[in-house]
Amino acid sequence: MVMKKVILSNMGKQTEYADSCDWKAPKIEHKREKAKAQKSTIYKHKGNFKWSGVKTEKYKHNSRGWSAIVRNVLIGDHGETCKFHLRYFEIQPNGYSSLERHNHEHVVVCIRGKGKVLMGEKFYTIKYLDTIYIAPNTVHQLSNPYDEPFGFFCIVNAKRDKPKEVRSKNKKK
Amino acid sequence: MVMKKVILSNMGKQTEYADSCDWKAPKIEHKREKAKAQKSTIYKHKGNFKWSGVKTEKYKHNSRGWSAIVRNVLIGDHGETCKFHLRYFEIQPNGYSSLERHNHEHVVVCIRGKGKVLMGEKFYTIKYLDTIYIAPNTVHQLSNPYDEPFGFFCIVNAKRDKPKEVRSKNKKK
Numbered sequence: 001m002v003m004k005k006v007i008l009s010n011m012g013k014q015t016e017y018a019d020s021c022d023w024k025a026p027k028i029e030h031k032r033e034k035a036k037a038q039k040s041t042i043y044k045h046k047g048n049f050k051w052s053g054v055k056t057e058k059y060k061h062n063s064r065g066w067s068a069i070v071r072n073v074l075i076g077d078h079g080e081t082c083k084f085h086l087r088y089f090e091i092q093p094n095g096y097s098s099l100e101r102h103n104h105e106h107v108v109v110c111i112r113g114k115g116k117v118l119m120g121e122k123f124y125t126i127k128y129l130d131t132i133y134i135a136p137n138t139v140h141q142l143s144n145p146y147d148e149p150f151g152f153f154c155i156v157n158a159k160r161d162k163p164k165e166v167r168s169k170n171k172k173k
Numbered sequence: 174m175v176m177k178k179v180i181l182s183n184m185g186k187q188t189e190y191a192d193s194c195d196w197k198a199p200k201i202e203h204k205r206e207k208a209k210a211q212k213s214t215i216y217k218h219k220g221n222f223k224w225s226g227v228k229t230e231k232y233k234h235n236s237r238g239w240s241a242i243v244r245n246v247l248i249g250d251h252g253e254t255c256k257f258h259l260r261y262f263e264i265q266p267n268g269y270s271s272l273e274r275h276n277h278e279h280v281v282v283c284i285r286g287k288g289k290v291l292m293g294e295k296f297y298t299i300k301y302l303d304t305i306y307i308a309p310n311t312v313h314q315l316s317n318p319y320d321e322p323f324g325f326f327c328i329v330n331a332k333r334d335k336p337k338e339v340r341s342k343n344k345k346k
Contacts (some may be wrong), residue, residue, distance in 0.1 A: 136211065
């Protein structure tokens with residue numbers, strides 16, 4: 001994991017953070033972002049689980065315990081002021097997310113294919129529109145042992161703690 | 174509109190609120206609810222846009238400017254501590270939600286059929302997986318002028334202001 005120290009000198013604050021996972025260091029709020037946030041917007045579904053105005057990004061930049069997964073931030077990167085972010089993740093066959101835990105809760109809704117979720121010590125199969133609440137500090141991992149892509153919305157608090165990666169004990173299935 | 178006065182004597186607080194819309198007075202937190210919140214849960218999709226453990230409820234109790242719409246609270250009524258609620262609303266043909274505005278933001282994702290959304294002065298058609306960000310204080314209304322049910326997720330802040338109903342000037346389409 002790469003540690004970064006950022007000094008937000010223009011705000012008179014000093015913030016230290018680590019790049020990781022499902023987590024981003026808080027952004028400096030610019031006036032333009034605030035203005036943008038006031039504008040209602042439609043992110044049209046272009047088909048194939050892509051949306052206009054939403055880019056497909058790398059799942060994480062500075063960690064390794066994941067494979068064949070991408071993220072799309074639908075709500076959260078356009079200067080919105082709501083207390084949550086909405087993301088769409090997609091895992092290709094044999095891919096998986098990090099095995100991790102954190103204090104913030106996850107809400108996951110499967111919208112493409114099917115997949116597995118590990119919560120605590122148990123694996124569950126999740127299918128179309130199954131909705132999962134992952135409680136604080138629950139070790140969890142999403143994976144795709146099937147032949148088709150597995151896609152899901154994941155909603156999280158906008159302000160959230162940094163995930164802690166957990167060492168695998170053959171968790172992924 | 175029916176006004177209710179609630180005295181939370183066991184917490185030494187007095188709270189006054191109005192029953193309305195898309196809004197609920199803050200709940201008294203019981204220990205049992207807090208314990209429940211710590212438990213990861215899967216709300217299985219039973220088919221036909223119904224989920225196990227999630228009941229279909231009346232859209233609103235004390236207002237009239239809506240028709241043929243129901244709500245299902247997937248996340249928010251089970252003692253979760255996250256800063257957002259996830260609900261699924263469904264509007265039957267010719268139905269519509271309240272014409273309203275409020276300070277909190279709405280995020281809407283269409284998952285069944287198609288519908289219309291009024292935002293400000295403009296109407297937009299929304300279809301499968303189209304995702305809408307409704308900015309603070311935007312007058313809005315969702316409606317279904319089509320032949321099939323129109324269903325959508327709506328994500329909101331857990332703590333939010335009470336919607337203000339707006340008088341219609343032939344807004345619904």
